[in-house]
Amino acid sequence: MFKNIVFFIFVIFFMTKNISAQDLNPDNTQRDSSDFLMKMFNDGVDFYANGNEPFWSMDLAFDKYLRFNVLDGDSINLGSVKGEKAMDANIMRYAQKTDNGFFTMTIYQQECYDDMSGEKFDYKVIVELNNPGDANYKKYEGCGNYVPDYKLNRTWILKKLGDKDAVDTDYSKGLPDLTFDVKQKRFSGNGGCNRIMGSVFIEGGTLRFGEVASTMMMCPDIEMETEFTKALAKVTSYKLTGNQLILENPDELIMVLYDPTLGFSDKTKEEFADSYKLNDTWVLEKINGSFAQEKDYMKGLPTIEISIEDMSVKGNGGCNQISCTFIADKENIKFGPIAATRMACPGNFESDFLSVLENANKYKIENNRLYLMNDEITLAVLKKTD
Structure with a gap:
């Protein structure tokens, strides 16, 4: 004993x-919750929360679902729930009638610490079933965070400032660019003359830049850089269309940037209707001329889900969670830089698969199979899962 x-x-x-x-x-x-956050991102979750005593969890995917579960207790699965934002504070409220009673979730922007692990979160979350004073009233308190939008994690080059096309020769050191690190909530880049950097706040479709710091070089036409950096201060929201990042506020379009690693920079997703057959989940069948063996991959055969709606790819490489953007037409395809978790994996099997995505420039679909090619050479064959 x-x-x-x-x-x-x-x-x-x-x-x-x-x-x-x-x-x-x-x-x-x-x-360092990279694996967890990447999985949430790949699962389409936009905000998550949890609490203790009793243990509960909540996943929210904008315009899709809200799922609330209590260990050995209530379980509520809602469809799309529209949030209401407070006028004078960063508070979001979601409410809907359910079979369990009237459900309300309120998200407050304030530091919150898990009372068991001590982990720090950016938001306090209160979930209520029914109204205070009701005999069956229940209240759950906990903490939550927004899932980083890893699609932003790349370098974006200025294409338009306001309604004017950006011209390379107007800037001493080339077109301004921005590089985001969404997990660290930072950005850096080139203002056209000086290096720039600062913090960035991203929450759902909201994006706001903090004060911009820069080096102190003097360049000809420095006023062009000044115009660019001042424009950043006016940004309140963003959206991604194809390989373009649109920064705006309720009153005006501020700027358009594009991802230089992808081709077709002047096109938008509406011009790629012919590529709709890509819109599916695909599992690796053959790579470099040989059939893929599940035993070679720590977490099963590499699988990717391609979404035409937001021109994104997510899935697993056989070991790590992966995601990237892409662009395609009837026969050409280009995958953007791949974000991946950092689990150590035996062998080169996953890296070989990621190399396929990096090197593919053409594709075809035949007999429910996706052929990824470099010119006329087939790099890999993936099979439709359903």
Whole structure:
């Protein structure tokens, strides 16, 4: 009995030590949750929350669903629920009548700490079933965060400033560009003369730049850079169309940027209707002329889900979660830079698959199979899953 008690105390100590050393950074900031966040992103989740005593969780996908679950308790699955934003604060409220009663979820922008792990979140979340004073009233409190939009994580080059096309020769060091790190909530880039950097706030479709810091070089036509950096301060929202990033506010279009790693920069997704057959989930069947073997991949055969709606790819490479953008027409295809989690994987099988995506420039679909090619050479064959 004494040995069992000692062992139990040791286990608790070991778990506590691991939480302190691994889950929390020295300044008590958010843990490195890249794998978790990438999975949430690939699953289409926009906001997640959880709480303790009792344990509960919530996943929200804008315009799709809201799922709330309590361990050994209530389970509520709603379809699309429209949120209402407070006029004078960053507070969102979602409400809908359900079989379990009237459901309300309120999201407050304020620091929130998980009272078990100590993990820091950016939002406090309160879920209520029915109204205070009702006999069956229940209240759940916890913390949550928005899932980073990893599609922004790339370098974007200025295409239009306001209603004017950007001209390379107007800027001493080439067209301005922006590079986002959505997990760190930072941006950097080139203003056309100086290096620029700063913080960025991204929440759903909202995007706001913090104060822009820059180097202090003087260049001819410096006023063009000044116009660009001042324009950043007016941005309040964004949207992605094909390989273009549109920054705007309720009153005006601020600027349009594009991803230089993708071709067809002057086209939008409406011009790629012929590529609708790509819109499916595909699993690797053959690569470099040989049949793919499931045993070679830590988490099963590589699988990708291609979405024409937002020109995105998400899935797994056989080990890590992956995502990227793409663009295509009737026969040409180009995948953008691939974001992936950082799990160490045995062998080169996943890297070989990612190389296929990086090198593919043509495709064809025959007999429910997607052929990815480099010119006329078939790199891989993927099979439609349904």
